[in-house]
């Protein structure tokens with residue numbers, strides 16, 4: 127005789143979302159909790175995008191910089207290295223230079239960078255703004271137009287700029303990443319607004335605002351679990367979208383990631399520590415429901431891929 | 440699971456004899472349900488009813504204690520599947536493996552790492568919790584010698600691992616008073632191991648080839664009179680182990696299957712030879728329901744992230760971690776360094792202190808007790824108003840540490856700057872950025888001449 131393990135009866139499923147052009151990627155589609163493949167389907171295992179930046183990073187720990195030292199001054203070369211050497215299947219271009227509190231790049235520069243990368247690589251491309259709603263609205267709008275036909279994912283789209291970016295995404299057929307600050311109701315609200323604006327349901331992904339291990343990941347973790355439960359158990363169709371986590375930039379600014387070994391020998395080798403902080407952040411986010419992770423270190427990515435394949439069985 | 444007074448009443452003799460100190464059985468039942476009386480006060484309740492009541496009142500997953508004294512480890516007692524519903528009770532205990540085939544140098548090195556690798560974070564000390572002593576030699580005297588050596592050197596909670604009951608006995612006999620977890624009762628040795636656990640009053644693990652067999656074994660152990668049981672579903676592949684961990688938690692909490700109402704053990708070190716992959720697997724099982732995780736070694740660069748992740752996942756979602764009120768010097772500030780004030784929501788503190796350190800501008804950060812609420816929430820709730828901040832700035836003693844009188848407040852508190860100026864007439868109130876991410880750029884402008 128065996129024990130009867132209670133199964134969860136799911137009534138909803140996550141939408142499948144594709145983006146890219148010549149080379150497309152599909153995410154989502156799960157009809158059970160993450161990696162609960164014993165009672166449901168996960169037709170598209172979670173994906174990993176590798177990030178490249180518009181300018182050479184100034185504040186990265188050595189461990190994160192080392193793999194890209196020879197390419198950091200050119201996002202096209204950087205993306206090329208990610209694809210050829212590290213097998214990246216998606217690239218995320220982070221336009222940090224747009225930030226008015228930082229380099230304050232003119233929008234035209236960002237558009238030029240995005241267009242160059244979009245032309246140079248064949249894999250699906252995510253274009254991410256600087257987090258300033260106004261500047262991002264202008265830049266992402268222009269990028270949507272310039273990259274028509276490329277099937278981008280653009281983000282972060284917020285409640286303050288969704289109508290401008292959303293309209294451009296509709297017109298030029300890109301996917302939007304709707305970002306809200308770690309709150310299930312706000313996430314739902316923004317998805318409703320995007321829907322009302324006319325963004326088709328197969329072109330929205332949720333960015334719950336990822337935190338890193340040690341810096342509030344528990345909030346992201348629980349909000350993601352709740353979003354998944356609402357979508358799968360209560361058929362809340364305004365939450366039944368894939369989830370994207372722009373996580374690497376959070377991980378590598380964690381205080382303990384940057385501490386040299388001499389300063390605190392108990393923390394171990396800084397390279398291995400940083401890689402592990404990134405991979406473990408990924409591991410927790412994956413188990414909370416992430417469909418797409420934006421990651422940085424090639425070794426952290428390699429380990430995360432292996433973990434995903436092990437969890438899929 | 441709490442029983443209602445009526446449910447209890449039905450099982451009492453209903454004679455209203457009053458021997459329990461209250462006039463009626465119903466009154467006694469109500470007191471019992473409210474935790475105001477002990478069942479033992481009624482001399483007339485039948486053995487059968489007693490057993491039933493204890494059984495019915497038992498929590499769906501038992502809490503098991505391993506070890507003694509300060510290093511006792513409590514596992515299990517979980518009540519939910521998702522942490523937002525209610526706090527996860529007992530963090531996964533992390534055990535490091537020591538084999539009786541290792542030389543003494545290696546053994547001592549591992550014990551040393553176990554003691555030394557501790558980390559302080561938000562006032563909490565993070566560390567691994569147990570050692571798993573494994574009989575690989577097959578030689579009872581060798582195993583016994585290892586157990587003796589480790590118990591002499593360390594107070595840590597023990598896990599004794601041997602397939603052979605005789606070898607297990609050799610180890611248990613020299614450390615029984617330390618309440619080690621005996622690992623494991625299997626289909627081959629369950630009777631002998633049950634006897635051993637009874638004799639030494641030790642917790643014991645049930646390890647089947649699969650979940651069904653494990654449940655069978657747990658049932659046998661219970662029948663033998665054992666209560667402190669830990670489950671190993673026996674599988675050693677990632678996806679099957681995940682399935683079983685979810686299965687056991689659901690069986691215990693949702694279906695209330697008694698023989699699975701126990702904490703679990705997962706051994707990632709038996710799932711892979713790659714230590715990094717092992718640590719990553721451990722992070723999954725830490726969140727997904729393992730009560731004990733056995734690691735092949737303690738690599739600091741792996742252990743630290745795992746412990747931090749555990750701290751995060753096992754934090755009470757209703758009561759966020761708070762930072763202690765006080766003055767935090769960041770990057771060796773001196774008397775001319777900027778002074779900033781913020782709330783004591785630990786996430787605010789973490790993010791802000793991180794950004795201040797990134798800025799490389801040494802600063803004084805004043806953390807005010809806002810009951811663990813973030814800046815905006817605390818302000819909205821009246822706990823972060825200008826007059827309260829003013830009082831705090833005066834009494835915290837920052838005025839003696841700096842030779843200037845400039846106070847930077849969070850951008851969201853701009854409406855309070857007037858009240859603050861009234862409260863702190865000597866100070867110039869400067870409105871800082873709303874978001875921590877903009878703090879480095881802001882601090883570069885210090886001293887705002």
Ligand code: SF4
Pocket residue numbers: 451452453454455456457458459460461462463464465467468480481482483484
């Ligand atoms: S002692 Fe027992 S039987 Fe007598 S009144 Fe109390 S509960 Fe009822």
